[in-house]
Structure formats: structure tokens, C-alpha cells
Amino acid sequence: MSDGKGPTAERIAASSSSWNGEPLPAYPAGRPLVSLLRILIPPHARLEEHFHPVVNAGVVLRGELTVVAGNGTERTFRPGEGIVEMVGTLHYGENRGDDEVELVMFYAGAEGVPLSVKSEP
Incomplete structure (x- = not known):
């Protein structure tokens, strides 16, 4: 909570596994990007x-x-809410609502x- 006197930080997510419980892999070798x-x-x-x-991870x-x-x-x-995405697992995202989804x-x-x-057809 902020007292209005200075900056604040809130941890949205911190995990070594994705949202489905699978452990995250090691980073690729080489220079990070x-x-x-x-x-x-859209809705x-x-x-x-x-x-x-x-x-990858983000926030809605x-x-x-x-x-x-x-x-x-x-x-x-x-x-x-924070999303810690699955790595190497096929999935899709869906907006089932009437409002646009915005996430980073x-x-x-x-x-x-x-x-x-993309998965093969």
C-alpha cells in the first residue's frame, strides 16, 4: 500500500514453474534478448x-x-494477475468476454x- 509519500513496488508474480505447475526450463545459451x-x-x-x-511472463x-x-x-x-506462461507446451489464449483484453x-x-x-495444421 502506498502512503502517497513515495514510490511503491508490488510483486505480481514470482515462480520457477508455469501456471500449470510445470517447471520452467533453463535459459538458452548465449546473449539474452x-x-x-x-x-x-478483441472480444x-x-x-x-x-x-x-x-x-515469458506478464500481467493482464x-x-x-x-x-x-x-x-x-x-x-x-x-x-x-500475473501470468507465468508454459514453455514448450501447445496452448492458446482466448478472450471469452465482451471487452478487449490488454496485457503486457x-x-x-x-x-x-x-x-x-504456431502449431502445425
Whole structure:
């Protein structure tokens, strides 16, 4: 809580495992490449199924995002909640609501390594 006299910091998430309980992998070797993405997902939109080869985490700013793993396990994230994403596991995100989802995601990758990879059709 802020007393209005100075800056504050709040830890939103800290974990060595993703939201589904799987341990996060080691970082790739080489020089790190840090990326920050602001993502907007329209109402009732579903992202393509994909996986992340790098560790990533973020926070929902507006709306509700449901992330569904390939095995059907799902979790809904609401404004202010942190997401520690799955790495190497197929999944998709879905906005089931009537409002746009806005989130900021941080990726800890390496040069030449994509942030996400779409599943094969």
C-alpha cells in the first residue's frame, strides 16, 4: 500500500514453474534478448494454438484472458494477475468476454529464437 509519500513496488508474480505447475526450463545459451510486448485481443477472439520456446511472463491490464493447454487444462487471468506462461507446451489464449483484453508480456529469450511458434495444421 502506498502512503502517497513515495514510490511503491508490488510483486505480481514470482515462480520457477508455469501456471500449470510445470517447471520452467533453463535459459538458452548465449546473449539474452529481452522483449516486452503489449498485446490486445478483441472480444470473443481466439489466438492460434502455439508454444513458446522461451520463458515469458506478464500481467493482464484489462479484460479476462483464458489460456487453454493442449490437454484441456485451462485458467482464466483477470486484471492485475500475473501470468507465468508454459514453455514448450501447445496452448492458446482466448478472450471469452465482451471487452478487449490488454496485457503486457516479458520474454527472456535469445537472438535467433522465436518468441512463439504456431502449431502445425
